[in-house]
Amino acid sequence: MTSASKVETTARAVRFHKFGGPEVLRVEAIKIGEPGPDEVRIAVAAIGLNRVETIYLQGxxxxxxxxxxxxxxxxxxxxxxxxxxxxLAHGDHVVVLYGLAMEQFGTCADRIIYPADRVVKLPRDISLIEAAASWMQYGTAYGLVEIADIQPGDHVVITAASSSVGIAAIQIANAHGAIPIATTRTSAKKQRLAALGAAHVIVTDVEDVAEEVLAMTGGKGARIIFDAIGGPNLAELTPAMAREGIAIVYGLFGGIAMEVPLAPFMQANLTVRGWSADVVTADPARRARLVEYLLPRLESGELRPEIARTFALDDVTQAYAYMESNQQIGKIVVISRPDLAG
Incomplete structure (x- = not known):
C-alpha cells in the first residue's frame, strides 16, 4: 500500500439495522482499515442515489x-x-462503477474501500458531483447502444422520462441523431422535458401513447421502446412499435409481472428484452467499452447529468424520501465531503 500521508481509517457511513423506508437509515462511524491487494481507499466527495437502493433497503x-x-x-x-x-495513484480523481453488492461495497459514506478494477480515473475538468451523478444513469441508458444499436432517425419512446435514466436516454438518443419521444404522467414536467431535449412529450394521463406515437411517425411506429415501467404498460405500448422493433424493459414501476399480446409481437416480429446495466460492468470487455463510450462524452459535455437536488450526508434520510416522492427531474446527489466536492 502506498499513500502520500497517514490518514485515519474510519468513515462516516450510511447503514441500516432493519428493512424499511428511508427512516431506518443512520449515519454511523465505522472502521474500514487499509486497502488490500487490488483495492483502493477513496475519500468520497459525492454519491448519486438510485431507485435500486430503495428496493434493497426494503428487502x-x-x-x-x-x-x-x-x-x-x-x-x-x-x-x-x-x-x-x-x-491509480494517491490524489487521482475517480468514480466507482456500479454493480457490486451494496452489503459489501455500499458507497454511501465519506470514505470507502473498493476493488480497483471497478474504479475509473477522471479528467480533472469533470466535477466530482457530476461524476457521481452519471455512471449508473448513463450506463443504464447505454442499453440503447449496446442492445438496440440506436441509429440516426430512429424514433425512441422513453417512459418515465423525467427520471435520471430517462433524461440520460434523451441525451443519448439526441447524440446519435435519433428522435426521443418522452412520456410523463402529468403535464407538470412536460415543458422541462422538452427543454432537456425531448423531441416530443406525451402526457399519459390525458393522451393515448400509441395513438400519439403513430401520428408522430406517420403510422410506422417507434423502432425502440425504452421502458422503466413494465407491468401492463408494455401491452399498451405494443401498437406504437414499428415492425421488427425492440422494447427494452429496465424498470419495475408498473409491478413485477408483465403481460404482452403475443399475436402483435409475432406478426410484427417484435422483440422484448429485459435489461440490467450490471451486465456491462460485470464483464471486463464490456466494461471497457462503456468507459470508452462515456468518458469522452462526459468530458466534452455532450452528455451532462441533470442534477435535481443535492443533500448533505447527514440529511440522507430526506434525500431518499425526496427520491420516493417522484418530484425530481434528474439525479439526486448526496454530498459527503463538501471540501472535496467543490
Missing amino acids: GFGPVRFPATIGYEAAGIIEAVGSGVTH
Whole structure:
C-alpha cells in the first residue's frame, strides 16, 4: 500500500439495522482499515442515489447481514492504493462503477474501500458531483447502444422520462441523431422535458401513447421502446412499435409481472428484452467499452447529468424520501465531503 500521508481509517457511513423506508437509515462511524491487494481507499466527495437502493433497503433482494451499508455509485479522490494497483495513484480523481453488492461495497459514506478494477480515473475538468451523478444513469441508458444499436432517425419512446435514466436516454438518443419521444404522467414536467431535449412529450394521463406515437411517425411506429415501467404498460405500448422493433424493459414501476399480446409481437416480429446495466460492468470487455463510450462524452459535455437536488450526508434520510416522492427531474446527489466536492 502506498499513500502520500497517514490518514485515519474510519468513515462516516450510511447503514441500516432493519428493512424499511428511508427512516431506518443512520449515519454511523465505522472502521474500514487499509486497502488490500487490488483495492483502493477513496475519500468520497459525492454519491448519486438510485431507485435500486430503495428496493434493497426494503428487502427486495433478500436477506442481508445487519447492520448493512447502502449505495451504488460515488466519486471522490484516491487516498491509498493496495498492492497490485498500477493504474491509480494517491490524489487521482475517480468514480466507482456500479454493480457490486451494496452489503459489501455500499458507497454511501465519506470514505470507502473498493476493488480497483471497478474504479475509473477522471479528467480533472469533470466535477466530482457530476461524476457521481452519471455512471449508473448513463450506463443504464447505454442499453440503447449496446442492445438496440440506436441509429440516426430512429424514433425512441422513453417512459418515465423525467427520471435520471430517462433524461440520460434523451441525451443519448439526441447524440446519435435519433428522435426521443418522452412520456410523463402529468403535464407538470412536460415543458422541462422538452427543454432537456425531448423531441416530443406525451402526457399519459390525458393522451393515448400509441395513438400519439403513430401520428408522430406517420403510422410506422417507434423502432425502440425504452421502458422503466413494465407491468401492463408494455401491452399498451405494443401498437406504437414499428415492425421488427425492440422494447427494452429496465424498470419495475408498473409491478413485477408483465403481460404482452403475443399475436402483435409475432406478426410484427417484435422483440422484448429485459435489461440490467450490471451486465456491462460485470464483464471486463464490456466494461471497457462503456468507459470508452462515456468518458469522452462526459468530458466534452455532450452528455451532462441533470442534477435535481443535492443533500448533505447527514440529511440522507430526506434525500431518499425526496427520491420516493417522484418530484425530481434528474439525479439526486448526496454530498459527503463538501471540501472535496467543490
